[in-house]
Structures are given as C-alpha cells and as structure tokens.
Amino acid sequence: MNEPLFIFRGIEKSFAENEILRKVDLSLYPAKCILLSGKNGSGKTTLLKIVAGLEKPDGAEIEYAGKTNSWKKAIRSIRKEIIYLHQQPFLFSGNVESNVAYGLRFTSLNRKQRRESVIKALEWSRLSDLAKIQANSLSGGVQQRVAFTRAWILKPKVLLLDEPMSNMDQESREQAFFLLCRMKSAGMSIVITSHVPQYFDGLADVQFHLSNGKLVQSELSACNDSP
Amino acid sequence: MNGLLLTTQQALQLLLSGDAELWSIVMLSFSVSLKAILITTPFALLVAFALNHGNFPGRRIILAFFNSLLSVPTVVIGLFLYVMLTRQGPFGDLRLLFTQSAMVIGQMILCFPLLVALGYAAIQASDRRVWETSRTLGAPTWFTILTVFYEVRFGLLAAVLTGFGRIISEVGISMMVGGNIMGYTRNITTAIALETSKGEFAQGIALGIVLLALAFLLTALLSYLQGSKELTA
Numbered sequence: 267m268n269e270p271l272f273i274f275r276g277i278e279k280s281f282a283e284n285e286i287l288r289k290v291d292l293s294l295y296p297a298k299c300i301l302l303s304g305k306n307g308s309g310k311t312t313l314l315k316i317v318a319g320l321e322k323p324d325g326a327e328i329e330y331a332g333k334t335n336s337w338k339k340a341i342r343s344i345r346k347e348i349i350y351l352h353q354q355p356f357l358f359s360g361n362v363e364s365n366v367a368y369g370l371r372f373t374s375l376n377r378k379q380r381r382e383s384v385i386k387a388l389e390w391s392r393l394s395d396l397a398k399i400q401a402n403s404l405s406g407g408v409q410q411r412v413a414f415t416r417a418w419i420l421k422p423k424v425l426l427l428d429e430p431m432s433n434m435d436q437e438s439r440e441q442a443f444f445l446l447c448r449m450k451s452a453g454m455s456i457v458i459t460s461h462v463p464q465y466f467d468g469l470a471d472v473q474f475h476l477s478n479g480k481l482v483q484s485e486l487s488a489c490n491d492s493p
Numbered sequence: 494m495n496g497l498l499l500t501t502q503q504a505l506q507l508l509l510s511g512d513a514e515l516w517s518i519v520m521l522s523f524s525v526s527l528k529a530i531l532i533t534t535p536f537a538l539l540v541a542f543a544l545n546h547g548n549f550p551g552r553r554i555i556l557a558f559f560n561s562l563l564s565v566p567t568v569v570i571g572l573f574l575y576v577m578l579t580r581q582g583p584f585g586d587l588r589l590l591f592t593q594s595a596m597v598i599g600q601m602i603l604c605f606p607l608l609v610a611l612g613y614a615a616i617q618a619s620d621r622r623v624w625e626t627s628r629t630l631g632a633p634t635w636f637t638i639l640t641v642f643y644e645v646r647f648g649l650l651a652a653v654l655t656g657f658g659r660i661i662s663e664v665g666i667s668m669m670v671g672g673n674i675m676g677y678t679r680n681i682t683t684a685i686a687l688e689t690s691k692g693e694f695a696q697g698i699a700l701g702i703v704l705l706a707l708a709f710l711l712t713a714l715l716s717y718l719q720g721s722k723e724l725t726a
Contacts, residue, residue, distance in 0.1 A: 320629060354622075356623055359643065369630035416630065
C-alpha cells in the first residue's frame, strides 16, 4: 500500500453531553476508497465535515508530509486538497457551466484555461449538452453528477461523499458509480458514507463501521472501473 | 369637498408643470436618503451575516438590541443626534447641525437596525450548504460571504427597499437635525409639515402624491421580488 496522504488522529467531537466521536483515527490513501457505515446520528457526517475543515473538532491532529500538527494549524494548508459533497448537493444560482467553473476562479488558471477545463470536465461527465441549463432545474441524480464534476475539475487529493446515491434511480446510480471509479483511478482518495454498502461493491477497498464514536474496520473487494 | 378637489387639482398642476421649487425638494429627499441607504447597507449586511454565521457570546443579545431599536421614534433619534451635534455637544466642532450630512447620519442610524434585522432574516433563510459548498470549493471567506448574499439577493433587496421607504418617509430626524432650510435641507416630509402649518395645502398634497407614488412603486417592487424568490425556490 502507498504512503497515506493524510492521517487524522484522535478526532474527538461532542454535542452538549453527547460524545459523537471518541479518539477516531482515519488514514487516507491515494486511489483508495473507504466506505463508512453507521446508524443515523452516529457521527458519519460530522467526521467527514471535520476532515474537510467545515466543522471544528474538540481535539484532533493531522499528519501529512512527514509532520504532525494540530487540526487547526494543519487544516489551513490541506483544506484545498479535500472536497466535501453533501447528500443533496447545493448548486449555485446559474447554469451547469458556471457551477462547474465555480472553484476554478480560486486557482492560478487564467480565463482561457478555465474555459478549456470546464469544457473537458463537462465532456468527462457527459454533461456537455446540459452546460447552459439552469442547474437547479435538473433532477437529483444529474445535480449530483454536476457536483461530482465541480469537485473533479479542481483535482482534489481527497473526495468526501455523504450518502451520494441515496436519492438516485438505478440509471443515475450507475452513472455516478462510473464517475467515482474514474476519480479513484485518477488517484483520488475517496471516503463515502452510506446506509447501503452494496451500491459501492467493487469501488470500496475498506469498510469502517462507526458505532459509539469508534471506527471498526472490515475488508472489501477491489474496484471494477467500468460503467 | 370641493376645496379638497380644487387643492388636489392645483397639486397635480404643480407636479406636472415641473415646478422648480417642488422638484428640488423631491430631488433633495432622494439624494439624502439614497446616500444614507447606500452607505449603511454594506455595514448592516455584514453585521447581519456575522450575527447569523458567527458563534460568539452575546450574539442573541445583540440581535435583540437591534430588534428593539426598530421601534425607537424618529424624533428620539433626531433629539439624540441634535444633542451630539449641537455646539455644546461632543461633536459640535464638526459643525454638522442643520446640514444634509446630519440628515444622512440620522437616516443611517434609523435604517441600520432595520437592515440588520431584515438582512438577518433573509440570510437565516439561506441554506447552510451555500457556505459549506463555497468553502469546500476553495473560496476565501469574503467570496463565500458574497456568494451567500447572491443566493439570498431577493430577500436582501427587499430589506434595502423597505429601509429606503422607511427613511425617505421619516420626518422627525430631518426636522430636528436638518432644520428645514429651503433649498438646502428641506425635504419632502419637512416641506409637507411646513406647508400644512401655513395652510398652503397644494404643495403639501403634491409632495404627498410623490411619497404615495414611491410607496406604491416600492410595494410593487417588493411583490415582484417576492414572486421571483418563489419562482427560483
């Protein structure tokens, strides 16, 4: 197995008196997919948001590039490498193209390069025909694909997906699965939460179950990179 | 009844004939109130945003404070500002009393809590995912704030229009710190008060018609924005 990209150690989080995460450790490897399961309210989303830098933990450390720092200090450097996708993605007002291009304005690409990247990304996700359609008018499954494309175009090292297929029909699930496999093949580390692990058979390498604030691990099969 | 009809007819004639004195009063009103709303809006919306997304002690108390300021009478704000700006007051050296600047400051004080309260309500209605999505896609804080504002733009615009309607129709502040000086600080509401006290109703009614037209226009705009918001929801 390759060297891990990031190692999160001792993640702790409580809401009021309720201890959601108890010294949770999580290592993220390139081109590997982790499946995270657990009951509603077990802390899966909280864990992903802490890893993405969107939620502050009570305590945590991050090891990367051979150094270990506190979560607060390290997350500033690595948050651009990690993208979190909501269960129901939020698409900004505007068309599909402008949504996909959103994060590119914070990169060093110039206008022409950004435009080329968007065209390639839309082709990659087979959304070119919908480029000028208002994003909010699309079905849930297509919106999720737009969100995948919006994340993929930024080439993050880690992609965190919260119940990505919960509101999709069979066809949308197959398309989403295909895109996720391509992302993984491109070297992205993927973490997925799901109540239905079967959706990710062939994609996930490792499964963790979150219960009573602790992660318990079990092995899964390898990824099949086909639609 | 005939007298009222005659006066209204005279008022309409004044308006339509382009009476210079009357229209200069209207222009001054708009100039002062537009300056006040334009200066206040960015600060008020940032405060509204901070109260919404911030997690600091006393947040609820500050919000309650702004809400309580909504019911302060305009003459009380005028009196407070008068005491501050009078020669013997702490800001007397600035010589701002009976100037348009004093009127702008007074109207800013009046609309600030209103914009904070309405802005807070508009931002609160926004989806938390806007903030999180923008941040996770690498946007800096300032751009994320602009993104949130853009996503709730109809609510924020409604807040600004309501604030503008409030300050252009106030009389207490303009009278007390403006002084109702013809051609300099006389605006629509202070002119109506003066003309009515003199028994000359034609100009007062003409100016009242302008205010009423503005009120209808703002209400129509608010209804339109409400419709747009529902369509995009």
